[in-house]
Amino acid sequence: MLNQQAISNRISNTEKSARTFSLDKLQRQFLINQIKPLKKINVPTLKYTIEADELVEWIFEKLSNDEIQKVSSMLRIAQKRSADIRPLIGTIALSLLKK
Numbered sequence: 735m736l737n738q739q740a741i742s743n744r745i746s747n748t749e750k751s752a753r754t755f756s757l758d759k760l761q762r763q764f765l766i767n768q769i770k771p772l773k774k775i776n777v778p779t780l781k782y783t784i785e786a787d788e789l790v791e792w793i794f795e796k797l798s799n800d801e802i803q804k805v806s807s808m809l810r811i812a813q814k815r816s817a818d819i820r821p822l823i824g825t826i827a828l829s830l831l832k833k
Contacts, residue, residue: 758799761806766790768809769823777827784827792830 769775770786777784793802805826812819 758802761803762794764806765793765802765809768819769793772820772823775820775823775827777831778821778824779828780831782831789823789827789830793826796830 769790772786774783774785775789776782793805797805808822809819812822
């Protein structure tokens with residue numbers, strides 16, 4: 735009985751990790767699809783412009799999976815409200831420059 739329960743727990747844990755991996759991959763792809771069309775992003779309060787490809791690389795290098803998840807959820811909320819995401823992405827770039 736213990737062996738069957740241990741096996742079923744291990745299977746459920748594997749399924750959960752596979753789902754989170756695919757969610758992380760989907761969120762990363764979502765960020766790429768949202769940021770890359772912008773070409774150049776102006777960073778507020780600093781007279782600095784960053785290219786979209788460079789910003790995407792910075793996001794994936796410096797942010798953890800939880801932070802990437804929060805950023806993608808903020809972008810989704812802004813899209814649902816039909817808001818411009820350019821200022822939000824500029825703020826994210828500013829925070830990465832300050833880190």
